[in-house]
Amino acid sequence: MHEVYAEEVLRSAATSRPKTRMTSLKRICLRALSRHVAVLDPRELLEFPTSLIKDLLPHLDVTHLDKLQPALNLKGISTYSAWVALLRDIKGPNCVADLHTEEESKQETMDALFHVIFYGFKYSYIARHISNVNITSLLLVMAKHVKHFYLRLSHFLQSFTAEQRPLLRSLEKSVRCVEIKKHIEVLKRDSQYALYILHRMLDHGEAKDIIIYNQDPVMLAWILHARGSQYGCEQFQKRSTFKSNTTTSSVGETMASPDHGTTSYKDEEDHVLLAKRPKIDFVSAEEEARNPKSPLDPEVLCQTFTSSTVPLSEDCPRGQICSLQIRECAQNMLSMLVPFLPTWLCLRSLTLQSCSIFSDLDILTLARSLKQLSETSRSSLTSLSIGVLPHAVFMETLLDACLNLRSLSVEIHTVTENHGLHKTKTDGSKGFAELPLQELTVTVPQVQTHLDSITSVLKRSPHLMSLDISGIRLCVGSSHQELLNIISVSNTCLRRLHLEDLNLASCLPEILGLLENCMLEELSFRDCRLLEKCSDKKSCLWQLVVSLKRVSSLRSLSLSQNRLAKNVPTVVELFTGPSPSAVKKLDISSNFIQPNELLELGRQLEKHRPAQRVTLDLRKNPWDQDKEVWQAALSSLCPFCNILTDGWTSRDTMADHISNM
Template sequence: MRRAEPTNVTQTCLKEICLRAVRKHFSALDFRAVLDLPAPLIRDLLPHLTVCQLDELQPELNQRGISTHSGWAGILQDMYGPNYEVDLHTEERAKHEVMSRLFTLVFYGFTNHFVERNITNLSTSSFLWAAAKCIKHFLLNANFHKPLQRLTAEQQPLLNLLEKHIRSVAVVQSIDVSKRKTQTSLYILHRLLDHGMAKKLVVDVRCPIALAWLLHGRGSQDATPELKSLMLCKRESSISQAAAARADIAGCSAGRETRASEDEDDPVIPFKRSMLDSASQEEESGNWKPGPDFTVDPQVLCRTFSPCDDHSAGACTWGQIDCLEIRECRSVTLRVLNSALPTFFCLRSLTLHSSVTLRESDVLGLARALKQLSESSRSCLTFLNIGVLPNAKLTEMLLDACPKVTSLHVEIQTMMWGTLVQAYHPRTAESDKELPLEKLTVKVGELQTDVHFITSVLRRSPHLTSLHIAGIRLPTGSSLSQLLTTISESNTCLRSLNLEDMKLSDCLPEIHNLLRDCKLEELRCNDCRLHECSDTEHCLQQLVVALKTVPSLHTLSLARNRLAKNVCVLAELFSGPSPSTVKWLDISSNFIRPAELLELAHRLSSHRPPQRLVLDLRRNPGDRDPDTWNAALNKLRPLCALLVGVWKSSDTMVDHISNM
């Protein structure tokens, strides 16, 4: 005779069946009937609901004080796997992550396992509409013409909604202005950047003419000769010949990406070279005017795609770009940007990335353009992020060129050749002037670093509140003590200090001095070789004593320091009459074995943190003794919110990284 299942198992199975039924028949149910369920039952229901169902219920549930965070977090784990760590701790952030990821996939027709399993619920106009109300970033891929074309035709209401909500636009494929189908992409960009609310532009293309089109009128009043030539093209003509004629200057041909097959039938109609010559002559005489039927003019495109709109009020307004990010800088790209910068008065944030080290001549040209911009009282550029610089000394040159910058992020990879910066940037009184810097990030990738340029900037930056330095390498026998001493003396307003990938094991006295009377809220010493102290346990004990004297400290990270068994000392942070106020402790990648974690759990039980502690334990070898590891986790859970990833000791690379 078959043994009867326990009652609680039967109840669990029945409840699961009912919850799945609610999801399946949600549209047929009375909306209020779901909302009137007891709160615990609603919380059990949330992980079973679809994206649209969660979105529909959220406003009413929030009024009852019920968060839908568990539902959105469940979708993220379903998308990325059960081991995905959801670090988004608010309902809105988790929802935005879900909507932004899925909108791009569904809109362009991409698929993954999650989309395939939920295609019935996602391939609807209601999902795109719900996501469009939530997302702030739109990714434009000009290679996928058909989805973009639908957005200007039957999905025009969706474009109207995006226009109201999108704050950031990314162009991820080169816009080939020699193809008529590209007009669709240009029109959508015009709607989002000029009619809409988007003020941030991310450009991941290498075609300078496309960049010139994006910048002209939306901050910069300058147009390159190449772009002005295009303005004379008639609708019945293609501009491919103009692009080709200027390719040796603009480099557009080298930057074009492979086009999707749907664009292969796009006709190309040449026009006469005399039109370019005429453009140049009229430009020089000052009589140049764009033709009324110019194909890539945003104003004309707007009337072409929206013929029924009322344009009696006059020309469309130009939007302003206050945040610009170019992800693949080359010399030709910088030439276009440098010509635009002197009149880019609305620009507040500029980020320039390059997969290769920039040439010094290019950076010098950029510095000159930035200086021209800064000389205008209308300039408002305060954030600058540039990588990869070929010389550390260029950092000070850029700061002197942008005296209003309050946040600077630079990556440096010193080249073994090139001109000497000193020849272009001699020391002057301006070189010692106080800087308004509040945030500074310097990442260095070289065999040996001269830290004098960093200490010089630090001495000039008494208002610094956030400092991140990574990758410093000194000659054998040298110490970073002078760097730490400079921080202690010159940067007393620091709230966040991040020292990464450098040797600090011989600088503990300077670290203690730095912590004395400081106002730090965040301290990160990741991969700083703390295990190389002569007595690691004693050094950690001294560090803990110093940390407990910082009442403002709430975040501490000692990741990638191979603390191993010595990690138990950190429990002393919460001992005694004045326990530390740390709320977030990151000890990931420290080769902490299960027995060592269990010892830490025992000590934390004796020295309970005054408030619930977020403890990051990821990338530690818990699988070497799963029972002991799980016992340690169970003992920690009443005290801590745990971040735990999966470790596979069979993966030799994991072990190698943990030992670095």
Template sequence: MRETARGAQQELCLKLICFQAVREHLASAAVSIKAVLDLPTPLIQDLLPHLTVCQLDELQPELNGRGISTYPGWVKVLREIYGPHHAIDLHTEEEAKHETMRMLFTLVFYGFRNHFIIKNAANLNTPAFLWAAAKCIKHFVFITNSHNPLQSLTAERRPLLKLLEKRIRSVAISQSIDISKRKSQTALYVLHRLLDHGMVKEVVIHVQCPILLAWLLHRRGTRYVNPELDNLMNGKRAGCTSQTASASTDSVGCSPYPETRASEDQDDEGIPCKRLKLNSASVEEESGKANLTVNLQSLCHASPSANVCPWGQICCLEIRHCGSESLKVLNSALPTFFCLRSLTLHSFSTFRDVDVLDLAKALKQLSESSCSSLTNLSISVLPYTSLMEILLEASPKVISLQVEIQSVMWGPPLPSHHPRTAKSKLPELPLEKLTVKVAELQTDLHFITSVLRRSPHLTSLHIAGLRLPSGCSQGQLLTTLSEVNPCLRSLNLEDMKLSDCLPEILHLLSNCKLEELRFNDCRLLEKWSNKEESLNQLVAALKMVPCLQTLSLAQNRIARSVHVLAELFSGSSSSVKRLDLSSNFIQPAELLEFTRRLRKHRPLHRLTLDLRKNPGDRDPNMWNVALKELRLFCVVLVEGWNSTDTMVDHVSNM
């Protein structure tokens, strides 16, 4: 017996040595790609987690042709990046590959170091890796304090920039860009290439920088011309009386848009000129001899006979730090922003009501044009619930609305701009997706239900944090959904008290076609006198929903009643493919009992089971036995748990 074990161990060590040799010499004279592709399928599958990202990328097309997925290789890389306790919630080869390349490209391009980059420096710090990653990614992050990497895109990495122009669909600006400074011209030039010569239609701004926002919006879908930007672009000094202009007191002529550009055939001929101007800018500025009247059009001017430079369009705009000054710039541009399909605005503090009313006015002007294409709107954080209705009426074409509401602690609530009478008939809304997250001591449920009654085409609803006056029940909300929202396919109720609504829940499930249902942190079992019996009723109703694929009961203190949920898969009726039981204080013995019952009723499809934030370390051996059995027919998502954190234990088991 010992000899057999020793032999198996030696065989494993020899296999690992061979795998490392293949990783080191693949595509060289020693190990050809064809030799690897000729290996038996089981051996290739064992080899994948030992390959580099470039090798995985190169082998993937041929392996896919043989029916072999490189998914295990990409997941192995992600586990090394994130750490062993991070759950990888990616289910396809392309998802795992894109996430790997997206993370590594940003780290390597800007020269950031972590344990994985340091360990694999020889394989990652190469032009081949950046090229392979650039072919996969669709999102580019601008980190403007790292000047040299962006500068390289105008010089030795010019071919990489041309590839990014073809691949990148969205850009994120993570730091402020002072467009009045010569040293910022490189970032503006790369932005221009991606936005106007490339395929970018989505822009995410993480900083409060009104003049940069004006530059981004200028001629990219709106006819508005910002006065301060106009002064900069025409080489005039701005009269700086606002925060928008404060950064522009030393403004220069830096028109971000060229009048001319070379054809694709001529583009390479202009590279030396571009390199000279971009590389010399910072040197001239440091020496105090910078020509402050030179504008950015020269950066894209390759020859006197060049064609006119194109202008891109921004279809999706997200401002993650939207202050009053940025909102003023946006509000001025909105009435003619006809190509805008999606708008997301987030403020770290609550928006002022006057700013929201100005936004509603601009949205109303936009909606009155037949050219308007805005269908997705997301605003956070609103100071009053009533502002949601004002925004809805200002944007009658919106089919997806997401709002967060946090009541301010000062001043009276904003009155309705035109109070309704009991007999007034409200127009039907085209809403298909609605998300309302509330942080109020009390919310008028009638306001929510009235919006639902006006939205017969609603397919997705997410409500979080709804608090009702004492004596009121959330049952009315569930009843309304049963009566007037027959198209509902996704329902997500979060941080709400539903323990007294079991009859309404059962009625809703008997008349719905839900594909996704989430009751997260809804205290479902809190007032059930017989928890197992009530949970059995819920399971029986869930089994009758024919299209249900995703079910989440996270943060409901199910704990020792978890074994009842295994009955969800008894018979052949359940279509659930994903079950979220995270944060339910499920202990090892309870998970083992759930596992044994689930083994008797194996799901029809491979089940993704989320068990994160449950105290598996109470009995690690028993927990691991249960996980081992579950993994035979489930994809199990787990992360580490520290039971020494008694407060977490207490909250999870209340």
């Protein structure tokens, strides 16, 4: 084998130009080695010098990385950088900001690359690295790691019913979440393949989470029916068949056979009415015996597309959907969903996002249905996310309906509170009951609101451990000082606090008070205008940093988008003195930090080196003002920092520059 390497290296080197022969010889050797790494015993690889192995990593494809990773880990070498490089190649430079471990980066890369290759997208990586690789074998290698499957209408889905059956079986074992982004019309012939794949992953496989966008109610009902909720079973026998608002026979005429036949309709008008007025019926076992099953039934799809000899009378298994996200939830979708909820005992997480604001009636109807579920002792629902609420008071409405919620996320669009609704709600005894809430996210973008409902929820949530508040514009009579004081008093268990797009320019005393007796591990003041009203910005920042240093539990800090600019070297105070901060992640992105200011930051950090490496986020700062100085600053930071940077330019930060003049 080594002779093969030598022969190829010599042949390649002989054709190199003299000027570049020495500089390119190492690259030639690495490329030659990477082409033969498939036959390399991992034990042989461990004998190579560590520096050579690290140089080799960027030249390996996903199959080699996957195969060699265990051996490399035994030698203390991480493949993180190689996976991150692949992911950047697929998704762009900013896609890896939140990926900090080898397994996270590997998982994201496998998910992304699998779908690019399976659905036949043109991608430069394929031409460069795997043009001579057997695609089926490659997909099988990646399928073992795919946990998030993106289902889209494509002729490639047909391969799951033929030559790619082993691939589907592998995905059934690995996939945990299915996402359907594009609209699927249940009654179209091409949709049969998509429904079959859904059935296999949800019912025969391990997928329990589903994310859907802009689907019609018929599709939603097909997905939900008998996969956790008992909706419809009280009225009819246990075995029931899903049907459209046409008869079974007409559905059979509408749907073409699974071969390459054409779709036919009785007439165009019937098809239009069918699309506009979808409806779900359930037929009893007696009717079922007289009528053939619909082609939409999972059992029929399974019998049609698999080589199984299982009789049609034997039902396929039905899985349980434990997490549902509807990203574009129209009113008709909500109306279809609500009846399923009271008996959906396995549902742990529900997310409903809408492009428009839900009506008061929509939210009250939803709350009643969730209350019925909550009153069932076996209810599993602990996480709820709703957007967009018409009033902040509906936070309490939902929390009092679901008394077991541990996590709530809401987006609110309102100009004035509905005080009549608020009075009716808080007059009840539950309005002051303690809540078991542990995570709360409140987003109020670009509209004014009162703090009454938000502070009421905070006071009732003494066990809160994570709090995100973003974008609140306060009406007259409310203040951010009040919000910070309530957090200080009522939420002493907080481990994570993210405040974004809030005007905290006059709140330094309250911030310092909050930091005195807290146990925060993660703190973010993103775009909070912290120094805006300070006559001595450096002094105010110093006071803040000194208080932050005293929070011994703090591991992650974000001061992003606060116009620190020339005052950024003051942040080094975190790591000075006999009790330096243990912060491991510091985000000072988007602060209009000039190259000279970053260089000074590097010099100060060299004097007061952190006890451990710090992940330093420098993105969206104008590095192009003086590229040489910026590179010198990065070089001075590299020995003790993992740096996140990008290609953000001064043109992109012109507005921020003007505001700092």
